[in-house]
Amino acid sequence: MKNFTMEDLKRLTAVSSEVCISMYMPTDPSAANTDEQRIRFKNLLRWAEKTVQERAPKNSQLDEMIAEGRRLLDNDYFWRYQSDGLAVFIAPDVFLFYRLPIAFEEVFSAANRFVVKPLIPMLTADAQFYILALSQTEVRLFSCTPYSVMEIDLVDVPDGIAESLQYDSKQYQLQFHTGTAGGGRRPAIFHGHGVGTDDKKDEILRYFQDVNRGLETILTDRGVPLVLAGVDYLLPIFREATSYQWVMEEAVIGNPDGLRANELHQKALPIVRPVLEQNQRDDARRYHELAGKGYTAAGVQTVVPAAAFGRVEVLFVVLDERLPGVFDQKKNQVTVTTDGDPASEDLLDLAVVETVKNGGRVHAVNKERMPEEHAAVAAILRY
Helix, strand or coil: CCCCCHHHHHHHHCCCCCCEEEEEEECCCCCCCCHHHHHHHHHHHHHHHHHHHHHCCCCHHHHHHHHHHHHHHCCHHHHHCCCCEEEEEEECCEEEEEEECCCCCCEEEEECCCCCHHHHHHCCCCCCEEEEEECCCCEEEEEEECCEEEEECCCCCCCCHHHHHCCCCHHHHHHEECCCCCCCCCCCEECCCCCCCHHHHHHHHHHHHHHHHHHCCCCCCCCCCEEEEECCCCHHHHHHHCCCCCECCCCEECCCCCCCHHHHHHHHHHHHHHHHHHHHHHHHHHHHHHCCCCCEEECHHHHHHHHHCCCEEEEEEECCCCCEEEEECCCCEEEECCCCCCCCEEHHHHHHHHHHHCCCEEEEECHHHCCCCCCCEEEEECC
């Protein structure tokens, strides 16, 4: 089960076809019996089959993709390993599913693009952070949102201080012993140096400088907070060695080697959450500062065209609302309709799709946190 990433979102927003089917449903990872979840999914597939028969009866590619979904119904392994929510996307030559840590409301949509708004809480501009678990025997880096944690493969980062310094210090090689017979690991044993001496600190500093060089090609996202996890005497040394500017002052204190990814995530989230929320507050303050100067917009009539033409830098959208309508890009015209109109789509979702496609960032917020009191969507404009 892999994390949902911005690249996944961009892949979904790039798909356009006469029929793009989006299905969301809640799932229960702890359920002993999966029959109820399979029945819910089977009903959604029936809606998909009916939709294809009505809108694209001769499209065999859509039929083949729906058949992929039917095969999942009999896949015991698939249903045994669920998260809190399931998202499935079907289009000609496209069948994608994601098991995600969000308990989605049930949604079925058939339009000329996929519905992605329910996914936005995982990838909003105020939802990304890193955890770096440091010890003298192991380095682990995790990419996180408030909902998920994913370990990043470290190729150019030393696997412990012994590997970092094995060619650097003859004396160190004599005094540092790692590993056990059979390839296992055990804590390092030092002889002749007490923790905190200048020699020992210099060795750890060189090790962390080596770690930092390996991380520089990975930690390239400006402004994304990094939470450190490690014993207290190591962390100040790493802060001295790192070139990454967005390291949190507060850290997860203690040896992280025995902690699983989800345990580190639970400990780090209370540390980083105030900072993540601050990003949203900062953008809301910018919105109010720019209001009336031609660099803000509110409501679907102005925001949707601005997003479609790449003008939206920051989008605020209410997650649990839907505004059906049609956007004619040639005429640059938005028409609000009703849910019964087969040509309509969720204009709020469309604003999200176009903002992401054009490199803007999105905040999914509650109604009371919108910078415009009576609007379901608002934006800071690039020009």
